[in-house]
Amino acid sequence: MSLLTNVMDHSLDDGYAEAASRKRAAGDGGMPKTLRARLGLAGGLVLAALVVTVGAAQARVAAPVVAKEREELIDRIDRETETADKLEGSVDKLRAEVNARQQEALRTSGGSGRADLVGVLAGAVAVHGPGVKLVVSDAKEASSGGNGNPRETSGFSDTGRVRDRDMQRVVNGLWASGAEAISINGQRLTALSAIRAAGDAILVDNKPLVPPYTVLAVGNGSELSSTFQDSADGLYLHALQETYGIRTAISVESDLRLPAAPSVIVRTAQPKTEKGTS
Numbered sequence: 001m002s003l004l005t006n007v008m009d010h011s012l013d014d015g016y017a018e019a020a021s022r023k024r025a026a027g028d029g030g031m032p033k034t035l036r037a038r039l040g041l042a043g044g045l046v047l048a049a050l051v052v053t054v055g056a057a058q059a060r061v062a063a064p065v066v067a068k069e070r071e072e073l074i075d076r077i078d079r080e081t082e083t084a085d086k087l088e089g090s091v092d093k094l095r096a097e098v099n100a101r102q103q104e105a106l107r108t109s110g111g112s113g114r115a116d117l118v119g120v121l122a123g124a125v126a127v128h129g130p131g132v133k134l135v136v137s138d139a140k141e142a143s144s145g146g147n148g149n150p151r152e153t154s155g156f157s158d159t160g161r162v163r164d165r166d167m168q169r170v171v172n173g174l175w176a177s178g179a180e181a182i183s184i185n186g187q188r189l190t191a192l193s194a195i196r197a198a199g200d201a202i203l204v205d206n207k208p209l210v211p212p213y214t215v216l217a218v219g220n221g222s223e224l225s226s227t228f229q230d231s232a233d234g235l236y237l238h239a240l241q242e243t244y245g246i247r248t249a250i251s252v253e254s255d256l257r258l259p260a261a262p263s264v265i266v267r268t269a270q271p272k273t274e275k276g277t278s
Contacts, residue, residue, distance in 0.1 A: 131216060136247070
């Protein structure tokens with residue numbers, strides 16, 4: 001208790017107190033003594049106040065300009081968004097017109113029912129029906145880096161990361177097993193689709209995807225599931241799961257809905273002409 005009492009009574013060190021007393025006695029503490037020193041202090045205070053005042057005035061003058069620029073930027077964004085919406089509507093209208101003309105051409109050429117089939121196979125129309133849902137994701141150990149996002153880590157490796165060629169084999173195996181339409185993370189696949197890698201990301205038609213990869217395949221659900229799992233590509237996926245910890249889950253679904261591909265462009269095909277015509 002005596003130690004605590006001494007600390008409370010002498011909170012300021014004696015040495016500091018003596019030094020302060022000597023400084024006051026020598027006239028070194030407090031306000032400046034000479035007129036020149038006092039004028040210098042006053043000038044400094046006036047200069048500081050002037051700087052603060054000018055800064056506040058400039059901020060007040062600049063505020064309306066910043067607000068005006070912000071409003072102009074918002075208006076520009078609204079205009080560009082409206083323009084993009086109109087263009088998207090025009091694309092949908094043209095796509096519907098193209099589909100209608102394709103169906104008319106097939107009907108006039110005796111291709112009854114072929115228009116719908118061609119649209120489904122080409123990915124030009126949205127489809128729904130029974131099928132298989134396959135979810136493929138990186139191993140848990142591969143998700144520990146990059147703040148939980150495997151795409152933020154560096155380099156593909158054979159230690160639990162799903163690669164582009166893995167997804168290629170999965171998709172090809174589903175096609176070979178009888179799938180009629182396939183999408184990955186909502187991206188519809190067509191005969192022209194490409195699955196590639198760019199850095200650590202998997203691209204489908206140049207659009208980056210993030211795991212888990214959800215593959216939807218329309219077809220005869222139970223038969224498609226069993227055929228794929230027994231195929232070489234299904235066994236390959238199972239080996240990835242057993243060896244590297246790749247996480248997979250497959251289920252049979254009664255109704256899957258797949259969107260149409262964003263654009264289907266035929267680059268090299270030409271219309272067939274009748275014999276004897278030019």
